[in-house]
Amino acid sequence: MWxxxxxxxxxxxxxxxxxxxxGIKDIDSNLATALRTIVVVIFAWVIVFIVGSQTxxxxxxxxxxxxxxxxxxxxxxxxxxxFKALQLGNVNKVVPIDKSSTVLSMILAFIFLQEPLTEGxxxxxxGIAIGTYLMIEKKKIEKKDIKAGSWLLFAVLSAVFAALTxxxxxxxxxxVESNLGTAIRTIVVLVMAWLIVFATKKQKGIGKIDKKSWLxxxxxxxATGLSWMFYYRALQDGQxxxVVPIDKxxxxxxxxxAYLFLKEKLSKKSTAGLVLIVGGTLLLLVKL
Numbered sequence: 001m002w003x004x005x006x007x008x009x010x011x012x013x014x015x016x017x018x019x020x021x022x023g024i025k026d027i028d029s030n031l032a033t034a035l036r037t038i039v040v041v042i043f044a045w046v047i048v049f050i051v052g053s054q055t056x057x058x059x060x061x062x063x064x065x066x067x068x069x070x071x072x073x074x075x076x077x078x079x080x081x082x083f084k085a086l087q088l089g090n091v092n093k094v095v096p097i098d099k100s101s102t103v104l105s106m107i108l109a110f111i112f113l114q115e116p117l118t119e120g121x122x123x124x125x126x127g128i129a130i131g132t133y134l135m136i137e138k139k140k141i142e143k144k145d146i147k148a149g150s151w152l153l154f155a156v157l158s159a160v161f162a163a164l165t166x167x168x169x170x171x172x173x174x175x176v177e178s179n180l181g182t183a184i185r186t187i188v189v190l191v192m193a194w195l196i197v198f199a200t201k202k203q204k205g206i207g208k209i210d211k212k213s214w215l216x217x218x219x220x221x222x223a224t225g226l227s228w229m230f231y232y233r234a235l236q237d238g239q240x241x242x243v244v245p246i247d248k249x250x251x252x253x254x255x256x257x258a259y260l261f262l263k264e265k266l267s268k269k270s271t272a273g274l275v276l277i278v279g280g281t282l283l284l285l286v287k288l
Contacts (some may be wrong), residue, residue: 002238003285005230006246012227014253018261019220020083021091027213028202029083034193035206037079039221040228041190044183047229053177060176060184067172068181071165072188078161079189080196081154089151091258095251096135096273097155102248103129104163109241112167120286121241127280128245134273135266169232170240178233186228245281252278 020036048054060068085094106125109115173181197203209217227250234243255274258264266274 002234002236002243003246005234006238006243007249009227009231009234009247010250011253012223012230013247013250014257016220016223016227017086017091017095017250017254018257019216019223021086021258021262022216025087025213027209027217028200028205029087030080030193030196030200031202031205032217033079033083034190034197035209035217036221036224037186037190037193039218040225041183041186043222043225044179044186044228047179047225048183051177051179053180056177056180060180064172064174064176064181065184067168068176068184069172069188071168071172072185073192074161074165074168075185076189076192078158078165080193081161082158085151085154085158089155091254091262091264093135094151094155095254096132096270097152098158098162100129100132101159101162101166102245103132104159105166105244106241108163108167109170109239109244113170113240115239115241117241120283124245124280124283127276127283128248129280131273131276131278131280134276135270166235166240166244170235173232173236178236179229181236182228182232242284245284249278249281 020032082094082098085098103125106121110117169181169185172185176184227247231243231247234247251274255266259266
């Protein structure tokens with residue numbers, strides 16, 4: 001079942017990327033992240049009380065709590081960087097770089113979680129790495145437009161923090177009900193997001209958000225909540241070196257939606273890269 005949960009996580013993550021792109025078009029990215037996180041927190045805790053896992057809070061060990069908090073912190077940093085990159089750059093360029101965290105997550109899983117490194121995983125990982133590289137299209141940027149090119153830095157930082165999140169989350173959620181673990185992590189993200197909003201004095205922008213943007217922010221928050229719910233359930237039961245790549249298949253849906261709704265097209269090089277990413281990911285499942 002954890003493989004199915006991982007695919008469901010990918011589905012909602014892909015939906016979230018497009019909804020967030022549309023929703024933050026005219027909104028400060030940090031403010032948008034903070035507002036979306038409110039929706040995720042509410043959703044996560046509603047699920048916790050539905051399944052009744054709130055009664056196990058006192059049973060959480062110090063080690064698990066520390067790692068859950070750390071994974072929440074890296075999630076917050078990853079989100080902040082990711083949505084800033086989305087605001088500045090093209091979806092089809094930002095997403096592949098963010099998804100490069102897959103390879104780093106796999107490497108960390110082999111080293112710190114002692115997960116088995118098989119020939120199939122190695123070949124799949126190489127395919128994902130090459131595919132990601134091919135999807136990163138370089139573009140010359142004039143000096144006057146140097147600010148617009150800063151999306152690349154934010155996208156890379158997003159990938160690094162996302163990789164750390166997967167490993168820290170896997171360790172922290174081992175002995176914790178997955179929905180409860182997700183809810184605890186989300187509170188940390190919420191606190192971080194709003195601290196940054198108030199530090200940059202962007203909270204004043206709330207009154208300028210129109211109804212359409214509010215709708216997309218709420219929907220993207222719900223999609224994120226569903227993605228996280230399935231992701232951490234899959235991570236709890238399965239191998240991080242396989243769950244993470246499957247989750248990153250959300251790039252398929254993201255690219256499709258970007259083409260249909262944002263009119264962003266892939267080049268032949270990027271298409272070849274996408275095929276390698278999908279092929280490499282599917283190869284990981286061959287010998288499960």
